[in-house]
Amino acid sequence: MNLRQAIITLICGVLFGFGLAVSTMISPEVILSFLTGRDFGLLLVMGGGVFITLLAYQFVPHWMKRPVFAESFRVRESVLNRNTVVGSALFGVGWGMCGVCPGPAIAGLGAGNWMLGYALLGMIIGAYVQGRTAKLAAIQ
């Protein structure tokens, strides 16, 4: 990573965190209101995010041979297996319990929502346990 890439990354992070704050996703109460059917705002956040991302991922590689500051465009390759489903199911149980997912857990600290530190600490430990117990044969 060179300096130009680092600066762009920081700017993107600021935009992302600002967007999470504007859309009140850093309030667990708002997430829990969505999950209990009282406020459908989260669908607009997801929809707006997916819309712009879809345009960029689908069209930009046709317009540009390579990214501005890099050699090639990365491709997200999701796999569908037992881990995808079991992991997502467990993530959902946790999300429904605390109302915080990884982005807001990090961004929330910037907006002084210190309580989200408990969620962030849990995520850091949970990610370690996952890596610790992962079957090496299943990697790659």
Added chain:
Amino acid sequence: MNNFFPNGWLHYLIGGLLIGSSVALLFIFNGWIAGMSTVFSSTWSYFSSLPYFKQERFISSRAWRLILAAGLIIGALIWMLMFNHGIPVHTVVPWWRLFIGGLLVGYGTRLANGCTSGHGICGLGSLQLPSLVAVITFIATAVATALIFRMVMA
């Protein structure tokens, strides 16, 4: 409309478009995919010698993922100072729900290799069927869990 959006709808849409723009810019300039949950595993690669964390995909991205995370904090700070009169956001969700929920979020997102941004925004944005399955699964279990908690706590 008001029944679906009791707190208004415009700020949700603006926030979503900003998040999408952030993901798009990172792709256009650096060619990178901006899922958030990977930062937990990639940062562990600095401290742990476990083979799982020493994978190339974590080590090669760990520095920029930390910078992205730092940006998230700065972005929310700017919002609080400029648009919320410097007033911190407050939550009444009890600490044990945040902590235990966080454990499951950390474990589950890393096992599934994606969260709301990774599978939700980047995965759906790249038309990945596995991500659609992941999103439907985590929203379903999250709705069930949140409803159960609301009934028990009420």
